[in-house]
Amino acid sequence: MARALDLVSARRLPLTEQAFLFLEAAARSSSSASSVDDAVRATLTVLDGAGGPCRASGVFSLVKALASIGEFDAAVWVIEETARRASYYNVLLAAKCKAGDFRGAREVFDGMRKGSCGPNANSWNYLLGCLLKNGRATEACDLVETMERSGHDDIPNSLSYEILTYHACKAGKMDSARQILDQLFSENLTPRITIHTAFIKGYFYTGRIKDACDYVRAMSTRDSHSTNRNYSLLAKLLHRSGRIVEAGSVLYELMEKGLRPDHSAYVTVSKGLHKMGRGDLCAELKSLFQNFIVQSGLEH
Template sequence: MGLKSQTIFSNGKPISLLINNRNPFRPFSVRSALLSSSWFLESLSSVISSRKRNPNSHFASWNPRNMPNLPHSLRFHYPSFSFSYSSSTNPNASSRISRSNPRQNHNSHLPKVNSDEFMEIIALVERGGDDMELKLNQMNPRLSVTSVSKILNLLNDRGVSALCFFNWVQKNCSDFNPNSEIYNQVINNTGLLEDYESMLVLLTELSLKRHCLTEKAFGFLKVFSYDQVRIGNSVERIVEILNRVKGSCHNSGIYALIKTLCALNSFNLAIFVMEETARKRSYYHVLIAAKCRSGDFQEARDLFDEMKRFGCDPNTKSYNYLLGSLCKKEKIAEACELLEIMENLGYLPDSVTFEVIAFHACRLGRMDAAIEFLYQMMSEGLEPRITTHSAFIKGYFWSGQIQDAHKYVVEMCGKDKHSSNMNYTLLASLFQKSGRVVEAREILVEMIEKGLKPNFPVYMRVVKDLYKMGKGGLIADLKCRYLKFHPITDNR
């Protein structure tokens, strides 16, 4: 293989690295590293077996859900770990802002509509009639984005057309500035009522405004999914519309439609959408992720051959989907085989590939093996992702290796300074959530002394918990240290 071994030391422990002696510019074989690691084929199986035999072991009590709450980008890279997907993974779509985000509601200064007015508006829209707009004008409600969103949700649940109401809001509420989520709800309403002409008009308008579609626009397909003829006809009409629409709604709409159909396990219809529009690698990734999520690994692998036939060659990201799923299902032999295929085809491992392996080792409590792959990754010039650091810190912490979690944060502060702030803040948060508030404060003090500013919500949670404990002195000292990031200026 042309590999030579080089040993470095981490926290006093020897770490063996595999270096490609033939071509130092080509990353080493991950598969070779796995095969050389005793844990992966032998110890890993024994760990799995012992966990099943002894569910009360120290590590079995650790909940894998306490592993990193991955950001949206990795959730899509990592479908195998049962993390939810987000439309932010759509390369053609802008990021969505959650409803809880105050920046989403541009009309937050408006007074809230009381419950009586709210239900009266619903009743008016539901009744319809020529006098609906007149009565709404007489009510003169001050509707925020959040209020309109709630009304649209209720109208969709009741199968009532929302177009007249939406047009009235746009015309009469000068402060109302609809966002992408609102528009997606209205598109969903037209689909639910099978009003495809209105859908075309709306999509054309949205593309001009550069809005993007998400799965919410096609939520009505879930209602249609119980009737195969109905959902088939609907998808056919939607594809015709998307092919006529240009701009942002075209690409984002196709992507969101394929994603919606895959979530409904309507894979044949998803393939039909690609046949009628375009075959892209990103579309196939959605299919591969869905197949992996449902455990259909052979069908997922068959998609790789199909991609090649249609000129959508897979890349490392494509294989990472399948690799993550195999590791989660503890199919170690298949994972090794896949890594060999990747190597033979020339697909070099990236930071996500390493993270899949390291995450799996952390999940099984094999932190020694995980750290070995981390240093191997760094030796190849690949920068660890924030989620990789999070996996290690949480892995150490929730398996009871608190000191090792702290050592990891300190050591990475010198090796990967870009992640230092988040790593320290995460560790402080873990201490605070586990009731070890004084230790959480010590972590905040340590990071402040290094010139790192703590995350404000975490800082405030620690201060509040210290207040409940009557630790006024510790609070005063922490606040004094935190003020270095907000110096008081004399305005005289």
């Protein structure tokens, strides 16, 4: 291993957790925790000897590999022996949350808050997502209030609001989700595109199609960088539900704004219009779309 890692380090290549898959085999084949601990100690010694980016990426990946096989005590030992970084502890948080072990995740989180390495925005978001995923909405709201009182400018961040809106939309609580979005904008944060996806699908699947259309139009001025994606998604959903003419009208409205839709949305809707005998609308869409192709050719 030492010779191999020397070559990796000389080429300044990072290590991934796959480099430590042998630890899983060691854990399975032995009934004694000490043999796994011995393997981890030896591995860390070799990483220290290799140094460079190989060592930096290797420690992180070693923690990740140990967490993925449930060897959390060994992972904590590695962190304490190397560096108490939030990114390392977040690996443990992510693994606990993925397993639905909220108590274990909370213990890691509380340990970070009490120790010398405080949680960052990702730490809070892992815990928030775990609470909501397990239906603990009241505790999630309490956590958000704690986040807001934490005194850190980056907590909560855009991802925090995305997690909240996603679960609200998934539960069909669209009005509550809209309040969360308004709060995001009041904090001068930029919503991620996935927030808009959650809203459009949430409105659509709760039968509030008009609200979905109104939302897309409202966001074209409130968050203009998402306009193309939002209109294209809405057109696809309308087409999928058999409202093909409305889908065509949505794309027409988008292109009238001077914006190009996703190619897949344009092709899907155009074929649907042609199949149902609406060649007139299909031709109008084609004419507008061709303008974008011509403009793109001129720019190149």
